[in-house]
Amino acid sequence: MKFGVVVFPGSNCDTDVFHAIRDVAGADCEFIWHNSTGLTGFDAVVLPGGFAYGDYLRSGALARLSPVMASVYEFAEKGHLVLGICNGFQILLEAGLLPGAMLPNDVLEFRCKWVNLRVENPGTSFTSLYRQGEVVRMPIAHHEGNYHAEQEVLDELERSGRVVLRYVDERGNATREANPNGAARNIAGIVSEKGNVFGLMPHPERCSERILGGEDGKRVFLSMIKSLTQEGRS
């Protein structure tokens, strides 16, 4: 089983994700330069956080035209696992692999803090090791995390269980105060229709070890490994 972490010019969480996957979760992992094409041999691909192409024009808008993205698109279409974290999520939105778009945080601030998240769907390949309704803590660090989509798109996401993570307070309530960026319906993470593409603004790689202040993010990678292991057996 092999994970690939795409490195765009301006990615800055690539090494952290690599470490979380290889050294913490224990899976084989390789970096993929954004100019490469073809993803043969990879079982899962991660688009890490950072500021690909300096976030010029719009976050993710230029990165989604990197040569590797045509392969990522094909990879996702085949049903393989694709995870986009923060800037990676923004790239997935711009690439049309997930619906909606990101707006600047409504508070006009770069928000860098720990947030509480409620697991809305533990039935995905990325969250199977969490419990329904479990409240977990993960850090966020972004300027454009204000998730936006048409009402009908939001309704469809809710109906089909594709809202996977929501910003909540410590007791698990999705209040306005618990929403760090103005995201529609406190949405922090969504999956694709087929469930194999997951985008989230929080950084699971930054909370995969106790020394980092929390381990709640580790299970994202372990869930993916579990899913790939089961896939290999069937």
Added chain:
Amino acid sequence: MKLKGTVTVALKEGIFDPQGAAVKGSLDTLGYAQVEGVRIGKDIVIKLSAASAEEAKALLDEMARKLLANPVTETYRIAVERV
């Protein structure tokens, strides 16, 4: 012919523009009580060659749809002039 196209990208109406709201606050501070709202967009100026202004406009429209504007959150308009 040589042309200059300007693609003006703006947030869709109804989408909150925090930057515009902040600027409005500062205009209020300066005493401009007449100001009812501020929205901030961007101009993307593109020099190009095309057979006609119409052709340039069609090309710019394609560029806007493919890259320059995000249809989920933004609208755009295009102006073309000869240089």
